[in-house]
Every structure is written in C-alpha cells, then in structure tokens.
C-alpha cells in the first residue's frame with residue numbers, strides 16, 4: 001500500500017499541475033493586435049465576452065490570440081506584477097480565457113516582448129540606450145520610441161508575467177511579439193559585450209548581440225512557460241525561424257502584404273518553413289500599412305487568395 005500511494009500521486013500529479021491535456025493544433029485562427037493608450041477612459045466597458053466568443057465559435061474559430069499585455073505596456077488581466085490598464089474595471093483576459101475554455105477555443109496570450117511603453121516610463125533603466133545616449137528612438141511617433149533591453153531586470157519581469165498567466169489562466173499558448181534586435185549600449189549590455197570581447201562601438205556587432213539577447217530571452221520564456229505547462233503553443237515573433245526552432249512549438253508568419261512585407265514574402269516563407277520540420281504554421285495576413293491604420297479592411301478577394309495560397313502550402317489560415 002505504501003508503495004502504491006506514491007505511485008498514484010505520481011500518476012495524478014501531472015494532471016493537477018498541467019491544465020491542458022495536449023498541445024492544440026490550430027485550424028482556424030484569429031489574431032487581435034490591440035494596443036490601447038492609457039488615457040482611453042472606457043476599456044472593455046461594452047465588451048460582451050459571451051457574445052464575442054459565441055460569434056467567433058460560430059465562424060469556426062478554434063484558436064484565438066488575444067492581448068494579455070500590449071505594446072503600450074498595459075495589462076488586460078488581474079496582474080500582481082504588471083500595470084493593468086487604468087480604466088479596465090474587470091479581468092477582461094480572465095473572463096475571455098474562461099469563456100474560451102468552456103467553448104473549446106484555444107486561447108493564446110499575446111505579450112509584446114520588445115516594446116512596453118508604460119513599463120519603460122516606470123523603469124527607465126529597463127529601456128534600450130542608443131549610441132548617442134538617447135533612450136528615445138526614431139521615429140518618435142510610433143510605439144518604437146521606447147524599446148526594452150532584454151538584459152536588464154525587464155527580462156525577469158517579462159518572464160514573471162508569462163508565468164503568472166500560465167499559472168492563473170487556462171491558456172493554450174504564448175505569442176511574444178516584437179523580439180527585435182534593437183541595438184543597446186546600456187551598462188548591462190556593455191558589461192556583457194566587454195566580457196565576450198564584442199566591440200560595443202560597432203553597430204553591426206551590437207545589433208548581433210541584441211539578436212543573441214532576444215533569442216536567449218525567447219529560450220528562457222519557453223523554459224519558464226513549459227515548466228508550468230509542457231503542452232503550450234509558443235512562438236516568438238521576429239527572431240529567425242531556424243534560430244528559435246528549438247524553443248518554439250509552432251510558427252506564425254506575420255505576412256501583411258500591403259505593408260513592408262510585400263507580395264513575395266508569403267510564397268518564400270511558406271516554402272521555407274516546410275523545410276524546418278513538422279510544426280503547425282499559421283499564415284497571419286491582414287491590413288497594416290503603418291501604425292495607426294485602425295479598422296481598415298482589405299478586399300475579400302485578396303484575403304481569400306493569400307489564405308488559399310498559404311493553405312495549399314501547409315499554413316493554416
């Protein structure tokens with residue numbers, strides 16, 4: 001009997017710790033890229049979680065990516081670590097997670113890894129520092145004006161938010177956006193570059209170091225999240241696909257042809273990703289000419305053409 005009890009605990013424990021039974025295979029996906037200024041006075045006030053999830057379920061959506069923390073640094077869930085949007089009066093992400101869980105929709109938490117304006121304002125030592133000593137970047141009228149250093153205490157903060165969400169909500173994955181190689185010569189980065197023999201006066205070398213730092217953070221996010229739930233879909237936007245393939249469990253191809261991506265991006269990426277192994281691959285198309293292009297729609301014919309092309313090449317719409 002003494003031997004049997006620990007054996008039973010050993011069998012049952014994984015099911016208690018890990019809420020998701022198996023990794024979700026996305027079929028029809030929706031991606032919400034919402035970033036809300038702190039001054040907006042009524043965030044979520046008229047958001048009907050049940051009507052919203054009923055509607056997307058009726059559309060056949062089985063996979064939803066929704067912002068848990070946006071690039072303005074605002075959190076949309078009850079966080080003990082981050083900055084909840086000041087006008088949001090309830091746990092929006094939490095209610096959504098509950099409804100999705102009940103209705104069989106896999107929910108992935110969006111967090112912006114490279115930009116977090118409000119957190120950068122609160123912790124100026126977390127932001128990147130450019131060669132001329134500026135914390136601000138150009139152009140200033142975009143969310144890129146304040147970018148985050150992957151080697152400061154910001155990295156622990158971001159990982160802690162991922163852990164907080166993985167523990168407290170029935171999420172199926174994480175989408176970490178904007179892990180771009182922003183060159184940084186802050187004291188933390190310079191110290192490590194000196195130790196590694198990297199010329200921190202050379203833009204190319206500093207940019208390469210930033211790429212290395214972004215990948216290291218991506219790997220640590222993967223390790224922290226999968227320790228809590230080994231069946232998560234995890235993808236980091238911007239680092240190379242091959243480079244992150246050991247610590248991502250699916251790929252998304254952000255491919256917005258009317259923007260900087262162009263129309264040649266989808267054919268090349270759809271073929272290339274087939275060479276990397278058996279990963280679920282999502283084709284994320286949409287309209288994005290530039291920041292602030294709110295509510296714009298693309299012609300149905302264009303969307304159909306891109307989604308069908310992707311589908312024929314193994315990318316889910």
Ligand SMILES: [Zn+2]
Pocket residue numbers: 127128129149150151152184185186187188189190
């Ligand atoms: Zn730095």
